[in-house]
Amino acid sequence: MILAGGEAKRVNGREKYFFSYKGCSFISRLVMTFTGITDEILIVAKNEKQTAHFAGLPDIVRCTWDKEPGLGPIGGIASGIEEIKGETVFISACDMPTIHKPIVSYLFDNIEDYDVIIPEWENANMEPLHAVYRVSAVKEYLKTHTDASLH
Numbered sequence: 001m002i003l004a005g006g007e008a009k010r011v012n013g014r015e016k017y018f019f020s021y022k023g024c025s026f027i028s029r030l031v032m033t034f035t036g037i038t039d040e041i042l043i044v045a046k047n048e049k050q051t052a053h054f055a056g057l058p059d060i061v062r063c064t065w066d067k068e069p070g071l072g073p074i075g076g077i078a079s080g081i082e083e084i085k086g087e088t089v090f091i092s093a094c095d096m097p098t099i100h101k102p103i104v105s106y107l108f109d110n111i112e113d114y115d116v117i118i119p120e121w122e123n124a125n126m127e128p129l130h131a132v133y134r135v136s137a138v139k140e141y142l143k144t145h146t147d148a149s150l151h
Helices: 026-034 049-054 073-081 101-110 135-142
Strands: 002-004 041-045 061-065 088-093 130-134
Touching: 002 026, 002 073, 026 041, 026 101, 041 049, 041 073, 049 061, 061 073, 073 088, 073 135, 088 101, 088 135, 101 130, 130 135
Parallel strands: 002 041, 002 088, 041 061
Antiparallel strands: 088 130
């Protein structure tokens, strides 16, 4: 799941998924990274109109939009999680073009019976938008935490 519906306040409202890294848009790089690791790639856009921006992507990509705008990443996750068909999902922000395929594969391969596997930096900071989640656990969490923030 790629969250692409943010307000982009730090970049004056410009659509970050169109930014380029090494000659390729952020969103295209993420799609290439996730292709072959997962059977589905879901982009959660800001609104229904914004989903048209992703029309040229491969068939593996589906789009939905944020049903409750203004809640930040948790709102996008809540909208997207209902569309996920598999048991596990990698959740990423759209502005992370340097995600490495072997790391994503490693996270999927090691979730085992856990509800989530989140990378942690040496300083103990975690990367919740660079992690694999069990879909059922996310749905359960959202039943009582829809006002939570991941900012």
